Structure formats: structure tokens, C-alpha cells
Amino acid sequence: MRYVTYESPEGRGRRVGYLDGDAVVDAGFDGDMVAFIEAGAPVGTTRGVANAVLRAPLRPRTLRDFLAFEGHLLNVFPALGKAIPEEWYRLPAYYKGLPDTVIGPEDEIPWPAYTQRLDHELELAAVIGRPGKDITEDNALDHVFGYTIWNDLSARDVQAGELPVGMGPGKAKDWDGSNVLGPCIVTADEVDPHDIELEVRVNGERWGGANTRDMHHTFESMIVYASQALMLRPGEVLGSGTATGGSGVELGRWLAPADTVEMEASGIGVLRNVVGHRPA
Template sequence: MRLVTYVAGGRPRVGLLEDGRVVDVGFDGDMVAFIEAGAPVSGREPVPDARLLAPLRPRSMRDFLTFEGHMRNALGRLGRPIPEEWYEVPAFYKGMPDTVIGPEEEIPWPHYTDRLDHELELAAIIGREGKDIPREEAREYIFGYTIWNDLSARDVQARELPVGMGPSKAKDWDGSNVLGPCIVTADELDASDLLMRVRVNGEVWGEDSSANMHHGFADLIAYASLAQTIYPGEVFGSGTAAGGSGLELDRWLEEGDLVEMEIEGIGVLRNRVGRKGG
């Protein structure tokens, strides 16, 4: 299934994308509740003039760093090697669910940064509750996949990282996380080798494959669930694909830029950059 959250003159509802149109699934609740309920589809009523929103308001967001190519590109610009620990530990930081926006929404440019950057990521949505999940069973906990544009204020990030507390205002502002356009359920998508591409104003800035994740989603789930319960509706990000950010190219977003992130089998997440401080 290709699941969406849409609005058409009323409150947001869960729908399906079928043949390029939105159909309602007959569920009275949001996407997280739909996942918790076992994804029950009780109808397929076409919805004219539906507008897509972010496919879900995540219960939580964990973002990892799994692409060695991105690490080499980003750290190489700083003259730094990849830490040995990176190869052993799938570390993550936590994002803020209330910052999420969806496809076609304008990307807010916070007034305090001059270097706004995009980050192309594949995201897995958790579908089952679990704790201390063995790696060999972890994929059974994935409900589906979507695209995540994890925006960054790079000049702010450079000031914050030496403190050792992880990203804060480099990552957290209204609209700093974009998800969409849909969730493709895990039974319909093999995420082991998906082409990932980012375009800015129609020009390809970078592309990679999910096959190049050093830590796979099974590793991420097993690590995050150590002594901690994970729940349906949580989002796990792959981290930035190689070439998936402007930082790696020393190219930066500008007001009005159209950013398109495409992942094979999922679709295109499209957003335009707003005015700085707007």
C-alpha cells in the first residue's frame, strides 16, 4: 500500500494513493492510530481535490548516520577522518515531531542562519511494539518507508558541535523536517537497494543507493531497542546519503529554490525554499 495523510475541506484523514488519486480508507483516526490498529482498510472512496500532508506526525524521530560516503565527503572537507567508533556504533540523535511538514509545503528559512542545507534520507516507520529486539528479527518491526528531508543550519551546527551536546538549533525550528509524499508498506518495497537522488531547480546535486548503508535498518532497530521499548509510529532515519547534502559540495540553498528528493519505489518529495526569516 501507498499510504498518505490528506485533507479535503475537513480534518486530516488516512488515505491510499491508487492510480495517481487519493482514496479514503474508512478509518477514523490519524496515521499512527491506523498503524497501531493493524492498518485496517474498510473502504476505498475516491477523494476529489485532496491535498497531501506529511504522511504522519511521528511518535518520535531518531536520526542515524549510516552512509560512509556522506561521512567521508562531509568530514573530508574539514580534514577529519571518520571516527573508528562510527563503524561499530549506530549512534543517533532525536528530532522533534512537531517540526514536521509535508510535500509541497514551503520550507521555512530561520532568520538566524545563512547556510540552509537539505539532507536526503530514507526513513523507516516502526509498526510493532518491541524491546531488546534481535537483529535477525528487526525487519519484522518495520511498517513501511518514506522520504525524509532533514534540514540543517550548517553555520549554527559548526558552532554547536564542539560543545558535545549534539545538534540543537542547527536542527530544530518549525518546518525543519519534511516527510513524504507517502508511506510505502514494507511488504511492497525492498529497501535494500533503492536509488536515492536529490535535485535543486531540476539539476541533480547528488545520488546514492540505500545499498550503501553501513548500518542497515535491522542494526538501527536492534541498537535503539536495547533496554527501551519502541512503538508504532516512530521514525528511524538512515542519515544523509552520499551527495545528499549541499555541505558535501560547498553549494547552498537560496530563497525560492525547488528541492526534489526522489527515492525509487516511494516517489518524489518536493518543496520550495521560503524567504529568509519569512
């Protein structure tokens, strides 16, 4: 099942639905996506919705972003004169993002005034569906409701200044609309997280991509690590980190105003957005 959050001309606010082909069907649930997931995805009386507009599929409880693709680091670290830390191979470390200001498919990507080098990051994200604490690797994926695409935007010039401090990322990733999710959440029974093709295109040109089979840290290991002494709850989101070739910094290329960014994941769909204007 491909679940979505949508709005329609009917004016009933944001509603939970699912996709039947390209058509949106209301799921007959009064509540947001996180409540829907927490309730066990109880689809009620359904109805087709004309002229529905997809929004971010959920406002996550939390956003945790990992670094799972060694290829991405190999593309970036040498240019910085650094080697990949040995600790990275042992620990699926993460940072937390902004869950309250996520945007969704076709929303304009806002350009913060303090950066000249805006960059995209192609990621796969897992949405927690069942609570758990001290989860074991054997049953980690049983706690996943589904998967979506995550465009984790970065202000690369700001990031270069923050990294030496050893904190963050801070303002390099911290502005309204810096996290894009969508276009839907595909339930875990429909995709294999170990074999999903990921690709990013800018203005129709392929800039990069990878398969999740190349992840050094799996979603199982991420869930195990994050759940140590901590209850993970429905609606929390864990990101894979940038797929190999999934960012402009790996190519020395940057986004420009009016660029169309398309991120595609096999079995999930395409997350499409246009970059907004750069403030003077």
C-alpha cells in the same frame, strides 16, 4: 500499498488514505496515521477523494536520525580536518529530532532567521509498525510498517558553532518545519530497504544521491540498537542519515530562497518543496 495523510475541500480535517495511481482514496478510518498503523492498518469503506492535498504522512511518535552512509562522512569529514571516528563503524549512533512540527509534500520550507547557510539532507526513513523491545537482527524488519523520504534540514553555519561543544545538534536542526516527510509511506512488503535508489535535485539539477545498498549501518542494526532496553512503538521513525551526495555541504553549495528541492526514492515517489524567503 502507499498510504498518505490528506486534506480535502470537504473540510473533514486530516484523514488517512492511500494512492491508487495518483488518485487519493480515503481508507475509511477515523483517526490519524499513527493510530491507523497501531490498529494494524484496518482499511474500511473506501471512497475516492477529489482535489485532495497531501500532508506529511504522519506526525511521528519520535524521530531518531542515524548516520548510515560512510560516503557522506568521507565527503564531509576531510573538509573539517577530521577522520571518521572508529566508534562510528561499531555503533549506529543517533540523535532525536522534532516530531511535532514535521511538514509534508509541497509545504514551504521555512528559513530560520538565524542562519545564512540552509542545507537539505536526503534520507530514507523507516516507520515502526509493530512494538518490540530488545529486538534481534533476524526479525528487526518484521517491526517495520513501511518507508518514506525524510528531508532533514540543517543550518550549517550554526552547526559549525555547535559541533565543538560536543552536544546536539541543537538549533542547527531545531526549528518549526525543519523536518520534511513524504510524500507517502510505502508498506514494507513493496520495497527492499537494501536496494533503494535515492536522488536529490535542486531546480531540476541533480545534486547527488546513492543507493541504500551502500549503507554501512542497516535498518536492522538501527532497530536493534535503538530497542535495547527500550520498547519501540508504532509510529516511531528511524532515519538513515544523509545519503552520499545528498546534502549541499558535500558540494560547497547552499539553498537559496525560492529553490525547488525534489527528493526521489525508487518505489516511493518524489518529495517536493520550495524554500521560503530568508528573513532580513
